[in-house]
Every structure is written in C-alpha cells, then in structure tokens.
Amino acid sequence: MSVEKPASKMFIQIVRELRGIIQDEKIPPGGKIPSERVLAERLNVGRSSIREALRSLELLGLIETRRGGGTFVADFHNHQLVEVLSTFILQEEKDLRNVHETRKILERDAIRIVTDDEVLRNLPVWESLLKNVIAVGRIAREDLMREVIITSNNRLVLKIWILLKQYGKEPYSGLSTEEEQPLLQTLISEIMLGHTKKAIRAFEDWTKLLHKGRE
Incomplete structure (x- = not known):
C-alpha cells in the first residue's frame, strides 16, 4: 500500500506549478492533463493536495473534469466582458467606485462564509498563508483574496469577482x-x-x- 507524501508545499505554490505544467507542455484547450497520481509524483506532494489545487483551477474555469474521463484544459481566454463593461457601461468615476464597493461586498460575504464554516476555516491553505506572512513578511495580495473567494465555493461569485477585479485594476496587485x-x-x-x-x-x-496608499 502506497503512503501519501506530505503536503509540504504551499497550496498556492502547487496551483502555480500545475499551471506551469499546462503552459510548459503546451497542453491546448480540450487537452488532457496528467492524472492526480502522476501530478502528485511529479510535484512530490500528496494526492489530496493535488485534488484541492485542481478543484481551485476548475472553479477558476481553467480546467474541467469529466466524470470517468479525466481532467482537461478549458478555454479560458475569453474575457471580453471586461472590455464591454469598460466601453459601454462603466464610464464614470462613480461607476468605478460602485465596482470597488460591489467587489468588497462579495469579499466580505466570502469571509463570513469561510469563517462560519468549521471545515472551510480549517483548510491547510490558511495556515500556509499565515506562515508565509509571518516568516517572509509579505504575500501576493491577490493570492489571499482569491483563496477566500474560491473557498466560499460559489462559482458564479468567483467569476463576477474576477471580472470586477480586472476592471477595477486594484487594489490587490x-x-x-x-x-x-x-x-x-x-x-x-x-x-x-x-x-x-x-x-x-x-x-x-x-x-x-x-486605498489610502493609492490616493
């Protein structure tokens, strides 16, 4: 019986390495990615960590899982709605403020969902992020908020959040x-x-x- 390898890498690092595999091996939209077992061996982490990372990529719309068929790269290059919002709908400064406030409403609710759920708030990603903040003194801001939104487990909210963040161009860069x-x-x-x-x-x-730092 095989023993699962410890998930010593940060969750976000695993996600990045998975995306790197897709890019480096030029797996096209519709192309199949390696199995959980193969990915776990290549990245030297446990299969449960790979499963969690794949779930996050699927929520982001970067991959799709077909029952009994494996996991495939999705077509994630169509972000035209951002341009439509910018050109035809959101043209005034007050519209941009509304975008920021709407994004914050989604983020506050996602924090509430995660914090109120014992399973979600005990996922290893939070400990990894906290250790990184303490040991390194900094993290990628977007990584934190993306994990909060993903963990709240609402695919529609995630897609809306991504669009709002892209249009607003701040504050998580x-x-x-x-x-x-x-x-x-x-x-x-x-x-x-x-x-x-x-x-x-x-x-x-x-x-x-x-916000103060951008005034």
Missing part, C-alpha cells in the same frame, strides 16, 4: 508591505479562529490602508 503585515496576520488568524466580525474588521482596515 503586487506584494503586501511591512505596514500591511499585522492586519494580514489578524485577518487570516481570525478566519482560522472562526471570529467573523473580527475577521471582517481586519479586512476593512486592510482595504482602507490599500
């Missing part, structure tokens, strides 16, 4: 700063502890800081 570190630690810690109000308060303080 780049790496977090030293000033953000205590707020991020608090946000992730409160999610893990199941303290919904405190987690949302930390989120609000963090996004205020990001």
Whole structure:
C-alpha cells in the first residue's frame, strides 16, 4: 500500500506549478492533463493536495473534469466582458467606485462564509498563508483574496469577482508591505479562529490602508 507524501508545499505554490505544467507542455484547450497520481509524483506532494489545487483551477474555469474521463484544459481566454463593461457601461468615476464597493461586498460575504464554516476555516491553505506572512513578511495580495473567494465555493461569485477585479485594476496587485503585515496576520488568524466580525474588521482596515496608499 502506497503512503501519501506530505503536503509540504504551499497550496498556492502547487496551483502555480500545475499551471506551469499546462503552459510548459503546451497542453491546448480540450487537452488532457496528467492524472492526480502522476501530478502528485511529479510535484512530490500528496494526492489530496493535488485534488484541492485542481478543484481551485476548475472553479477558476481553467480546467474541467469529466466524470470517468479525466481532467482537461478549458478555454479560458475569453474575457471580453471586461472590455464591454469598460466601453459601454462603466464610464464614470462613480461607476468605478460602485465596482470597488460591489467587489468588497462579495469579499466580505466570502469571509463570513469561510469563517462560519468549521471545515472551510480549517483548510491547510490558511495556515500556509499565515506562515508565509509571518516568516517572509509579505504575500501576493491577490493570492489571499482569491483563496477566500474560491473557498466560499460559489462559482458564479468567483467569476463576477474576477471580472470586477480586472476592471477595477486594484487594489490587490503586487506584494503586501511591512505596514500591511499585522492586519494580514489578524485577518487570516481570525478566519482560522472562526471570529467573523473580527475577521471582517481586519479586512476593512486592510482595504482602507490599500486605498489610502493609492490616493
């Protein structure tokens, strides 16, 4: 009987490596990607970690799983709705503010869903993110918020969030700063502890800081 390898890599790192395999091997839309067993061996992680990463990629619309047939690359290059929103609908500054506020509504609700659910708040991704914030002092901002949205497990919300983020072009680009570190630690810690109000308060303080840095 085989023993599953420990999931020593960060969840986000696994996702990136999986996307790297798809890109490096030039697997086209509709092309089949390696099995969970093969991917686990290549990346030296447990199959449960591979399964979780594949689920995230599927929620993002990058891959699709066919029952009994395997996992395939999806056609994810069609992002025309962003251009449509920009050109025909969202033309005023107040529209952009509405985009940001709508995005925050989705994010606050996703934080509430994750924090209120014992299974979701105990997923290994939060511990990995927290360790990275503490040890390295920074994380990719978008990685954190994407994981919150993905973990809330609503495919439609994820797609809307991606579109809103693309149009708004902020505030999650780049790496977090030293000033953000205590707020991020608090946000992730409160999610893990199941303290919904405190987690949302930390989120609000963090996004205020990001907005202040762009004024």
